[in-house]
Amino acid sequence: MAPKLYCTKESGNCYKVRLLASFLDLQLDQVEVDFFNIQHRSPEFLAINPRGELPTLVDEGKVFNDSSVILVYLAGTNPDPSSKTVPSSYWSSDVVEQASIVDWLAFTASWIQFGLSKARAIVSFNWPADASEETLTEAKNRGMKSLEILEKRLEKEQWLALARPTVADVSVFVYVALAHMGDISLDPYPAVKAWIERIQGLPRFIPLDGLDKAMHQR
Ligand SMILES: N[C@@H](CCC(=O)N[C@@H](CS)C(=O)NCC(=O)O)C(=O)O
Missing domain, CATH: 3.40.30.10 (Glutaredoxin)
Structure with missing residues (x-):
């Protein structure tokens, strides 16, 4: 099942x-x-x-x-569609490599979740409805700081961990690609924009359709 x-x-x-x-x-x-x-x-x-x-x-x-x-x-x-090897290339069986992926999952859970994701929720969905302007400013500042961190990383690397697409990229990608919904422009971050395009070019990528529709504009 x-x-x-x-x-x-x-x-x-x-x-x-x-x-x-x-x-x-x-x-x-x-x-x-x-x-x-x-x-x-x-x-x-x-x-x-x-x-x-x-x-x-x-x-x-x-x-x-x-x-x-x-x-x-x-x-x-699970394996990748093209290989029979478990784990898939999006993860690793080596503990040091796992740690370098988890580093970015932790970045998502703290920096992205309370920055870009929160700004999108407030600006585009009025969620939570009682969020103050100060809360929004804090979320946007955290969002922009996280984009600066990503920009520095992606100026040097094609992917966030292990020099290949992993769950680190999958995890960080979505709220970065939707930054505009929290009134944050990606224009100052060309390496981040190029990385978004690389992810969108991966085989079997599914578009963000529907995720980019606001239910509310602040
Ligand atoms: N750390 C969690 C965060 C999940 C999360 O915040 N999900 C939102 C929807 S995108 C939610 O269920 N929020 C509950 C609420 O705001 O009441 C994860 O990455 O899965």
Whole structure:
């Protein structure tokens, strides 16, 4: 049976999982959760993921509550479409290489989540509705700082870790590509823009369609 992905269509964190699944040619059974009507905080959903967050993946009784963890699980337990070797090239069986990938997953969880992702949620979805101008400014400043960090890295490297596409790139990519939805321009970051194009050129890339539609403009 295909792993069950609880997701919502506007969510970049959910898209990361769908993108990796496409790169790996994996089928997912997608269950749409009505985020803006707060279905993710219903007792039924909290019984699956007590954090009340999307995405959540359930595979043969195992539950994964976080996009980075889901990426590691899927990339680590499946081969690339072209090879029979597990783990796929999006992960590694070497612990030092794993650590260099996890470094960027941690960057996503702190810098991207509370910077570019938060600015997009406030500007384009009015989420949370009570976010102040100060909160938005903090998110945008963090977002721009994270783009500076990425720019320096990508001036020297084609990919974030291991000199090949990995879950590090999949994880960081989406909210960077959607920075404009948080009123942040990518024009000062040419190496970041070139990296976005490289990811979009990978075989089996799926477009951001639908993710780039705002429900609200501040
Ligand atoms: N660290 C989590 C963050 C997930 C997250 O914040 N998801 C959002 C949707 S994109 C959510 O469910 N937020 C709950 C809320 O705001 O009530 C991950 O990367 O999976």
